[in-house]
Amino acid sequence: MACNCENENLEERLSKTAGRRSFLTKISVGIGSLVGAILAFPLITAMLDPVTRKKTSAWRKVGLLDDFEVGKTKMVSFENPSPYQWSGKIAYSAAYIRREENDKLTAFSVNCAHLGCPVRWEEEAELFMCPCHGGVYYKDGTRAAGPPPRGLYTYPVRIKNNNIELETEALPITNMSS
Amino acid sequence: MKKVLHKLGKWADDRGGFSELMKPLKTHLVPPGSAWNYVWGSATLFCLIIQVVTGIALSFLYQPSADVAYTSLQYIENQAFLGSFIRGLHNWGASGMVFLMGMHMIRVYIFAAYKYPREMSWITGVFLMAITIVMAFTGQLLRWDNNGVWSAVVAAEQMGRIPIIGDSIAYFLLGGSTIGGETLNRFFAMHVFLFPAILFMLVGYHLFLVFRNGISEPPKIGRLVDPKTYRTWYENMLQKKGVPFFPDAIWRDAVFSALVLIILVALAWFVGAPALTSPPDLTNVNADPKPDWYFTWIFALFALMPRQIESYVIFFGPLIGGTLLFAIPFLSNKGERSPLRRPWAIAGVSFIILSICSLWYIGIRAPWSPHFDAEPxxxxxxxxxxxxxxxxxxxxxxxxxxxxxxxxxxxxxxxxxxxxxxxxxxxxxxxxxxxxxxxxxxxxxxxxxxxxxxxxxxxxxxxxxxxxxxxxxx
CATH class of the missing domain: 1.10.760.10 (Cytochrome c-like domain)
Structure with a gap:
């Protein structure tokens, strides 16, 4: 669309094309934004895919009731509810099972309520101790010393046919209000 | 033969415009007297280049998959030709980048180079610092040993202190509700694609600003920055006394970067990267996750803060700190630039350096950690x-x-x-x-x-x- 531009003076030409230019600017910016949005969409969904996967939880057998002495605490491990094929060993988490009374059990998360480091069970001292910042918990999971704002988190646990079963849960995250 | 080569060179330059491409470097004038204090930024950039090269090299050897990453790291460390050295250089390059970035920032602040008209340089610099820290942290996680895995947990827990959306961000980072097969991959994608892309864009813009606004002249007591007249004054000063950036100024950058390279290569060769701890295993609670040196002071802070206020500090601390950093060029964008006339600036920097060093010292000793291995x-x-x-x-x-x-x-x-x-x-x-x-x-x-x-x-x-x-x- 060539115009006979050479015969018009500059001012006329500018006023004539100003509207057209602003329209073309809007079109270009609009198309650019649209293209950006179209490309961003799959990026965002890919980033969110593992997060938005259907949340499942599962009851996992973690041991025979007879293997747990009354008044003792023992570490167990269990598989996450829906691991990927390539997860390997990392699909397994740990918990501490305490058999308080004959059929009363508590399953503690190994994650310190402070910043999530793994606490160790000290049998003789009857304490859970965290190596990171010195958090300490009593055998019932309540805070004994150090920076944790609360006691250890627990998992639902039940006894079924002499098996101890633990319900998997999300990694406990301590919030500001805890 | 010589004639032919000459002709070829001429052709390439005529059609390819290579001297034109380099011309801005030669014609760009910088203030005289910009001495050794001006090398920190270029040395940080040089470290970034080292990181890109060693990072690409590592990516040819590393397997970013939860089940085999640790094995591939051991291959890199023990079998691959120069693998241990490459990993060492990538590790020390990161250390160098964090350190030199800190020096660059301190230099800019002490000499008030962030004042008019270079506010945007400071602001993009703060963003670059944030991304550099994110890169350092995500990189530490890719060392997918037991330490790296638990570091991911600690990172998620810190995010959990953000009000309302804390849990979502924590689980977003982990790629699900727990650490799993997806976690390592996410950190790999972030460390290798996402954040480098943002980093390069910002570095490009940061450099563009250096050329557009010119580097700040060495400050002189009593010579105040006045936004109304500064640009004209700066132009005139350059026309009268300026020297070409290439080669009058760049040679110092080159010499200093070479020195940085020598030091980093020596560290990579003789000290190497941190040894891998046990394989990643969330059921092995005998882990003792400790951050790399640049985070040791934060690690100490977490142990020493009164626990009643800790959650608030974890959230509001970075928020207030970041806001303050962004606000600096707006709080004072004119007037005196000489550090000799800005004693509070020096006091502030000294206070921060001293605090961080004290926290460092105590973080390395970690007196709060139980000594599980004390001799009976x-x-x-x-x-x-x-x-x-x-x-x-x-x-x-x-x-x-x-x-x-x-x-x-x-x-x-x-x-x-x-x-x-x-x-x-x-x-x-x-x-x-x-x-x-x-x-x-x-x-x-x-x-x-x-x-x-x-x-x-x-x-x-x-x-x-x-x-x-x-x-x-x-």
Whole structure:
């Protein structure tokens, strides 16, 4: 669309094309934004895919009731509810099972309520101790010393046919209000 | 032959415009006297280049998959030709980048180079610092050993302190509700694609600003920055006294970068990257996650803060700190630039450096961490003519965990006070009360110790002389 531009003076030409230019600017910016949005969409969904996967939880057998002495605490491990094929060993988490009374059990998360480091069970001292910042918990999971704002988190646990079963849960995250 | 080459060169330059491409470097004028203090930024950029090159090299050897990443790291470390060196250089390059970036920032602040018209340089610089820190942290996680895995947990927990959306961000980082097969991949994608892309864009813009606004002239006492006249004055000064950036200024950058390279290569070769700890395993709780050196001071802060305010500090601290950094060029964008006339600026920087260094020192000692591996007390100490009860007390001191936090003679933790001479400070009753009831940072042992155990422990602690060496006769 060539115009006979050479015969018009500059001012006329500018006023004539100003509207057209602003329209073309809007079109270009609009198309650019649209293209950006179209490309961003799959990026965002890919980033969110593992997060938005259907949340499942599962009851996992973690041991025979007879293997747990009354008044003792023992570490167990269990598989996450829906691991990927390539997860390997990392699909397994740990918990501490305490058999308080004959059929009363508590399953503690190994994650310190402070910043999530793994606490160790000290049998003789009857304490859970965290190596990171010195958090300490009593055998019932309540805070004994150090920076944790609360006691250890627990998992639902039940006894079924002499098996101890633990319900998997999300990694406990301590919030500001805890 | 020479003629042909000459002709070829001429053709390439005529059609390819290579000298035109480099021309801005030669014609860009910089203020005279911009001496060795101006090399920090270019050295940081140089470290980024090292990181890109070594990072690409590592990506040819590394397997970013949760089940085999650790094995591939061991391959890199032990079998691949120069693998250990490349990993070392990538590790030390990151350290160098964090360090030099800090120096660059301090230099810019002390010389008030962020003032008019270079506010945008400072603001993009703060963004670049944030991304550099994110890169350093995500990189540390890719060292997918037990330490790296637990670092991911700690990172997620910190995000959890953000109000309302904290949990979502934590689980977003982990790629699900727990650490799993997807976690490593996410950090790999972030470390290798996402954040480098943002980093390069910002670095490009940061450099564009350096050319557009020119580098700040060395400050002079009494020469104030006035936004109304500064640009004209700067232009005139450049026309009169400016020197071409290439080669009058760039040679210092080149020399300093070469020095940085020599140091980093030496560190990579002789010290290497941190050794890999045990394989990643969330069921192995005998982990002791410690951050790399540039985060050790934050690690210390987490242990030392009063716990009632900690959650607020974790959230508001970075928020307020970041806001302050962004606000700096708006709080004072004109006036005096010389550090000699801005004593508060120097005081502020010194205070921050001192605080961080103190936290560093204490973070490396980590006195709050129980010494799980303390040598058993009975191996090196005894009480002369000990009663049977005292002998038992020595034994209990080991087994019930006292030794993890309290020192006797040369061994034991340093969380609580040393107890070698406790008999001189406290009475028998006071010791019993403390053991039974505990304190803010000591668990109450009332429920865990039997009467005999408590009595034996106290008898041992009350002994005048705990320094006896273990009798050799046994």
């Amino acid at each position: 007390l009975s191996e090196y100490t005894s009480v002369p003519q000990a009663t049977e009860e005292q002998e038992k007390g020595i034994e209990y001191f080991n087994t019930v965990g006292c030794l993890y936090c309290h020192k006797i003679n040369s061994h034991g933790g340093i969380r609580g006070p040393e107890l070698t001479q406790v008999q001189n400070r406290l009475t028998r009753e006071q010791i019993i009360i403390r053991i039974v009831n505990g304190a803010e940072n000591m668990p109450a042992y009332g429920g865990a110790l039997s009467k005999e155990e408590l009595s034996a422990l106290v008898s041992f602690l009350m002994a005048e002389d705990k320094s006896g060496a273990k009798p050799l006769s046994e």
